[in-house]
Amino acid sequence: MQQEELNQFHGKSRRDFVKESSLLAGGLLTMPMLSQANFFSGADNVIKIALIGCGGRGTGAAVQALSTKQNVQLVAMADAFAERLNNSYNDIKGEVGDTPGKLNVKEENKFIGFDAYKKAIALADVVILATPPGFRPIHFEEAVKQGKHIFMEKPVATDPAGIKRVLEAAEVAKSKKLNVVVGLQRRYQTSYRELYKRFQDGIIGDILSMQVWWNQGALWVRPRKPEYTEMEYQMRNWYYFNWLCGDHIVEQHIHNIDVGNWFMNDYPVTAVGMGGRSVRTGKEFGEIYDHHYVEYRYGNGVVMNSQCRHWKDADSRVDEEIVGTKGRMLMDKAVIKDHKGKVLYQFDKKQENQPYQAEHDELFAAIAKGEYKFHDAERAAKTTLTAIIGRLATYSGQTIAFDKALNSGLNLQPATYAFDAAPPIVPDADGNYAYAHPGITRYFS
Numbered sequence: 001m002q003q004e005e006l007n008q009f010h011g012k013s014r015r016d017f018v019k020e021s022s023l024l025a026g027g028l029l030t031m032p033m034l035s036q037a038n039f040f041s042g043a044d045n046v047i048k049i050a051l052i053g054c055g056g057r058g059t060g061a062a063v064q065a066l067s068t069k070q071n072v073q074l075v076a077m078a079d080a081f082a083e084r085l086n087n088s089y090n091d092i093k094g095e096v097g098d099t100p101g102k103l104n105v106k107e108e109n110k111f112i113g114f115d116a117y118k119k120a121i122a123l124a125d126v127v128i129l130a131t132p133p134g135f136r137p138i139h140f141e142e143a144v145k146q147g148k149h150i151f152m153e154k155p156v157a158t159d160p161a162g163i164k165r166v167l168e169a170a171e172v173a174k175s176k177k178l179n180v181v182v183g184l185q186r187r188y189q190t191s192y193r194e195l196y197k198r199f200q201d202g203i204i205g206d207i208l209s210m211q212v213w214w215n216q217g218a219l220w221v222r223p224r225k226p227e228y229t230e231m232e233y234q235m236r237n238w239y240y241f242n243w244l245c246g247d248h249i250v251e252q253h254i255h256n257i258d259v260g261n262w263f264m265n266d267y268p269v270t271a272v273g274m275g276g277r278s279v280r281t282g283k284e285f286g287e288i289y290d291h292h293y294v295e296y297r298y299g300n301g302v303v304m305n306s307q308c309r310h311w312k313d314a315d316s317r318v319d320e321e322i323v324g325t326k327g328r329m330l331m332d333k334a335v336i337k338d339h340k341g342k343v344l345y346q347f348d349k350k351q352e353n354q355p356y357q358a359e360h361d362e363l364f365a366a367i368a369k370g371e372y373k374f375h376d377a378e379r380a381a382k383t384t385l386t387a388i389i390g391r392l393a394t395y396s397g398q399t400i401a402f403d404k405a406l407n408s409g410l411n412l413q414p415a416t417y418a419f420d421a422a423p424p425i426v427p428d429a430d431g432n433y434a435y436a437h438p439g440i441t442r443y444f445s
Contacts, residue, residue: 058130076354204324275394397438
């Protein structure tokens with residue numbers, strides 16, 4: 001699975017709608033004194049890390065954190081599955097080797113289960129949140145409550161209720177001066193940053209339209225085993241269930257959508273679109289679609305056309321194009337042209353960085369210096385909601401309003417997180433899962 005990310009720009013919202021999100025979470029309203037653990041006088045101070053979610057992305061993020069120039073140490077790990085945690089530990093060890101002090105996770109600090117995250121967070125100065133995104137709101141809340149700096153993967157929620165929780169916790173994180181970086185790494189990528197600088201200088205004029213794509217082939221499926229409960233099966237195949245993943249428009253295409261929001265310095269007013277299950281139709285693919293097309297409309301009338309699909313042996317494209325009054329930007333090629341095709345700027349690809357690493361380099365450099373520089377949760381929550389309203393639009397065939405969705409209270413999460421508990425969706429007698437049908441499935445009517 002391709003994944004990409006970047007971070008730093010922090011634009012204001014279209015209506016500054018975080019003000020609508022009053023701090024309702026009782027535990028989050030408490031503002032304790034900042035822990036000394038969050039202040040570092042220099043590189044000699046050990047920065048302790050906890051990894052929450054030990055899959056491939058979590059493992060990679062931990063290695064990247066341990067590869068920064070700072071004195072960092074992984075001290076705790078947490079996952080729902082013991083074998084995944086142990087595999088991750090061995091993979092991290094294989095990457096960092098015998099580097100003194102980098103890997104210091106004692107057996108008693110390897111925590112397993114749905115509530116393992118709380119114990120791991122308590123041992124660290126910085127937490128890496130990399131579980132399936134349905135868990136992100138509760139894990140982010142806990143990390144903020146405990147006063148930790150945070151790197152969390154995108155997306156930051158799978159439903160509007162989760163977005164509300166992240167926005168509320170983000171306000172508390174700001175008040176505590178906790179650095180929060182979110183894994184939308186294009187904002188850390190040198191070529192995108194250089195294009196953005198030239199955009200700000202007016203090289204393409206005012207934006208007229210945007211096109212964004214995440215089109216690729218098929219992804220993994222993990223076979224059901226007789227010993228699995230339904231909850232365990234869905235956890236192991238999290239990509240195909242909306243309460244865990246949010247559909248691929250939210251989990252993957254968010255990267256491209258984020259570029260549009262970044263350059264617009266705004267968030268769409270509405271989304272309308274179409275989608276379905278035309279290729280990936282088997283019961284093993286849960287409830288998600290295999291293609292989405294969304295027309296996002298911003299308050300000034302600009303339209304962002306968004307498409308994503310998982311079709312085997314079809315054309316692939318992961319890219320963005322921004323069209324202005326004086327020219328256009330082709331983001332993957334890192335080139336700017338006028339409307340006659342003349343090249344106005346070409347980024348030298350030899351100068352490209354590794355944005356996944358840059359996220360961690362910048363975060364840990366700030367923490368080591370005792371600086372408060374990153375407050376990305378609010379922006380990431382708004383972009384996540386942008387992707388969510390796209391899903392709601394394709395599932396229903398309705399026009400979905402951004403603000404209405406935000407305040408809808410729509411919640412996909414289970415009542416109880418446990419392997420013997422019922423997940424929010426269960427299969428029928430033949431093992432098939434119900435999925436959305438445009439024109440029949442309705443939201444906010």
